Amino acid sequence: MSEQQKRYTLPEDQIPRQWFNIAAVMPTKPLPPLNPKTKQPMTAEDLYPIFAEELARQELNVSDAWIDIPEPVRNIYKSYRSTPLVRAYGLEKALGTPAHIYFKNESVSPVGSHKLNSALAQAYYCKQQGVTNVTTETGAGQWGCALAYAASIFGLEAAVYQVKISYNQKPYRRAIMQTFGAQVTASPSMSTRAGKDILTRDPNNQGSLGTAISEAVELAMTTPNCKYTLGSVLSHVTLHQTVIGLEAEKQMEMAGEYPDVVIACFGGGSNFGGIAFPFMRHNIQDGKKTRFVAAEPTSCPKLTHGVFQYDFGDVAGYTPLLPMFTLGHNFMPANIHAGGLRYHGAGVIVSQLLKDKLMEGADIPQLESFKAGLLFARTEGIIPAPESCHAIAAAIREANRCKQEGKEEVLLFNLSGHGLIDMSAYDQYLSGSLQDYIVSDEEIKNNLDQIEKII
Numbered sequence: 001m002s003e004q005q006k007r008y009t010l011p012e013d014q015i016p017r018q019w020f021n022i023a024a025v026m027p028t029k030p031l032p033p034l035n036p037k038t039k040q041p042m043t044a045e046d047l048y049p050i051f052a053e054e055l056a057r058q059e060l061n062v063s064d065a066w067i068d069i070p071e072p073v074r075n076i077y078k079s080y081r082s083t084p085l086v087r088a089y090g091l092e093k094a095l096g097t098p099a100h101i102y103f104k105n106e107s108v109s110p111v112g113s114h115k116l117n118s119a120l121a122q123a124y125y126c127k128q129q130g131v132t133n134v135t136t137e138t139g140a141g142q143w144g145c146a147l148a149y150a151a152s153i154f155g156l157e158a159a160v161y162q163v164k165i166s167y168n169q170k171p172y173r174r175a176i177m178q179t180f181g182a183q184v185t186a187s188p189s190m191s192t193r194a195g196k197d198i199l200t201r202d203p204n205n206q207g208s209l210g211t212a213i214s215e216a217v218e219l220a221m222t223t224p225n226c227k228y229t230l231g232s233v234l235s236h237v238t239l240h241q242t243v244i245g246l247e248a249e250k251q252m253e254m255a256g257e258y259p260d261v262v263i264a265c266f267g268g269g270s271n272f273g274g275i276a277f278p279f280m281r282h283n284i285q286d287g288k289k290t291r292f293v294a295a296e297p298t299s300c301p302k303l304t305h306g307v308f309q310y311d312f313g314d315v316a317g318y319t320p321l322l323p324m325f326t327l328g329h330n331f332m333p334a335n336i337h338a339g340g341l342r343y344h345g346a347g348v349i350v351s352q353l354l355k356d357k358l359m360e361g362a363d364i365p366q367l368e369s370f371k372a373g374l375l376f377a378r379t380e381g382i383i384p385a386p387e388s389c390h391a392i393a394a395a396i397r398e399a400n401r402c403k404q405e406g407k408e409e410v411l412l413f414n415l416s417g418h419g420l421i422d423m424s425a426y427d428q429y430l431s432g433s434l435q436d437y438i439v440s441d442e443e444i445k446n447n448l449d450q451i452e453k454i455i
């Protein structure tokens, strides 16, 4: 057997110095977020009460393609970046596919997922502005862990609302957040008006990212020197994640290849945009023909079965109205184990890109995702996060297509995190007690009918 290189990393001076803002080069710019009361476009100033000012400006920036990574943030990136790009020879062999499969391993970050890339940036901009407290929601707990760690690095207090179902299913993530010094509350809780309202209507409510966002935003709006932070969906979060794709671009070059298909799992779109956008700029600007596939769960299929319209980012309707592919902000997804993918809407930029057919969605049933995760674990030695299993399943579909068509395509997927704190999910899969959840189009339509239509 000839010597085959498996793993590509970059020297420290090759870690990106700027993030890539795809909004600056999009053929159709995204529609603006609207003030829910006046229905007028929001300005950055309108967002200052909730977000750090620099993050609010990044959110609405559709003109600067490159934005400098602050040196203190890049310095901490150096402690775990570049993350490895790995050729999945073991998986290729098991599938008997002619495709070349690569994955970018974001699970090596200190908190085990890509989320830290944005948490560090958000904590830094808050600190720089003199903010003392940050608040947020978390589903599976990945974002909460990332923010808790980033807050401790930059000397901020963090208060995290964790979706109740995850708080109970994943006690280790709560313990990790507390280890990093964060205060953690199960959502919906009685500590906010939004939480009280939800629990009064439905005492057994198990929470969703939407309920937790409502509580965290309320806390930020009612506490002095406290800002809200978000781990997905918003454009500035995806901007920070482009460090993934920018590194991958250089690493693919080291491997002497360029991807035909780029794949990532999809909750709100940040790890997808993070790996995809740097490559997508070459489709937009240089005539490349790479396909971009976002893998979502069949239980929460906003890309493949949702509707493009203005909707709230949260259940209580505190956030601006966002033009997004959505299932309706009151949509309650089934309690699947990929907690990070249980969100009703897609980010503004990805929604426009999907509308313009620059990317595609694939919906993956829960059992197919775990089957893929198991094969990956057994062939590559890494236990993937339940979210990441969706990306692997989509990559396997593509690899099987290549096999049928006899095509030697280059596939690249993002391994957004590891699953070592999700072993109860694997345990349930292995014991045969997990099931698939499929949402009917009628259910989605009923839900969307309750939402005000704004063109």
Ligand SMILES: *Cc1c(COP(=O)(O)O)cnc(C)c1O
Binding pocket: 113, 114, 115, 142, 143, 231, 232, 233, 265, 266, 267, 268, 269, 270, 271, 272, 340, 341, 385, 387, 388, 416, 417, 418
């Ligand atoms: C949060 C999370 C996701 C989904 O969020 P995106 O913003 O869509 O990337 C995916 N994978 C892991 C491991 C996560 O923690």
